[in-house]
Amino acid sequence: MLRSRPLLLLLILLALLLAALAASLSLGAVNVPLAESLGVIVRHLAGAPAEPSTADLVIWQIRLPRVLLSVLVGAALAVSGALVQGLFRNPLADPSLIGVSGGAAVGAAIAIVLGGAMGLGNAQWLLPVLAFAGGGAVTALVYRLGVSPLGTSVATMLLAGVAINAMTGACISYLSTVAEDARLRNLVFWLMGSFNAASWPKVLWVAPFTLLILVMIPFVWRGLNALLLGESEARHLGFSVEQLRWRVILVTALAVGAAVAAVGVIGFVGLVVPHIVRLLLGPDHRWLLPCCAVLGAALLCAADLAARMLVQPQELAIGVLTAFLGAPFFLFLIVQRRRGQIHGA
């Protein structure tokens, strides 16, 4: 029913996102009524001086950056997932499964653990740059291995992901044995993924990359649709496949790298969200990509709220939560696929 009304779905998802935003802002260790939260935000945006109230502190300094960061990261990861799946012509690809997040995490881990030793101190740019480089290198490698002129091999791609994840895991384990205590704690927190350390500076440097991936959508959706037919088919339909491929790899590596650099490894968002949207809407990237952005944002925002609320006064790592929910979903997809193949044969 929604398939013929993509705009309606987008509006429904936007409403969901607003609801998640509102709930996330006002609920938490300290509950702040929504009206009051909005009041704080409006006051700050209007440039009025900060009020010395708890609500002001909680909302403006802690909760708003955290909520915005979850929205930015959720949108970036979900769209990256959809882009990678389109590029690989395979609905089971996900940045965390095929090792892109792992590659970014190794880059980040090197920056955290060895940044000092490299004489770069705690240079702010080092971590994101290495995270991008790691993510980009792995995407290019898996693409080389998994995509041949005969099509994409899911098996090769996922096995390559297993190997790469083992490799990145080993690198990170090694780094954690040589890390100093303070740096080790930093590292561990990173690998589980968390919005706990959200701050305005992080919001400001993730934002451009999320924006970049969103701005890309109008330029790549047609090419990605054609690419689903096959690489040579896309070429015969007049698309420059190489250019499209490198654009997508670059932008996803940047977006995943930025997300990993800001909040650590959060898996399965890029797998689950595009799947849900495809079920509702079909595979047309024109609407798939924007809907993924909105649903990804809403889902991660809600998941972060759950992570904060479930085990109060403690907090679940968001990466742990998404893996708990996402891994069974992935298994379910594999079973579905197998059934489909048996019936289809």
Next chain:
Amino acid sequence: MALDVRNLQFHIGKHSLLKALDLQVKAGECVAVVGPNGAGKTTLFRLLAGEVEPSAGTIQFNGRDLTRWPVAQLARMRAVLPQSSTLQFSFTVREVVAMGRMPHATGRKIDDDIVHEVMQVCDVRKLAERAYTALSGGERQRVQLARVLAQVWQPVADGERLLLLDEPTSALDIAHQIELMQVVRQVCAADIAVLVILHDLNLAARFANRILMLHEGSLIAAGTPEQVLQPDLIECVFNVKTQVIRHPLYGCPLVVS
């Protein structure tokens, strides 16, 4: 001349897969390429589609070297139907066919009309809202044909149109094989050049204006069906004894084995 190929050669290492081949296809003409497995049909097809570069020789399309056409412009004049397709996403049949209009900027209204028309022609109208992934092999083949037809359905200012088809009948039942070849003839009549690889000599005999017969990478015979389909030639190339009689209904040669 839509397609003009001179001295085309393709080697891998010392192995020669195609030896000095010449061929021309005019607008409004249907040329069938036949030959046994391993004769070089697929190699020829991939060269003409621009998927591999020739080792020597030239492929001219509308008077210009094939590689010198920008991909977007080429896509408005030439459509290519590969043997099989690997689409794993559940686009509807209508969406797949509409992709054939991607190279053109003719607007929604005209595109919808063309999509409707080609679906009718390829007998896939009933499947329009079905998921491509749920179709049988033969249905998929007809949908893909509809897609490439949509791509070259209208004359364009850029040049003459060309349709390259690689064994379009391989997954079809006999009724749909004939129907498809009739569609191909209809396409030719609209002044489109068609080059089609066929396995079935009798389909080629009935529907092609000219037949090119490949044997071990060489063009061993070229001409009208009557000229090419000779029992001794068929025996030499396909290693099978046949008789060629006149088709009782259509008057074309009929190969009986």
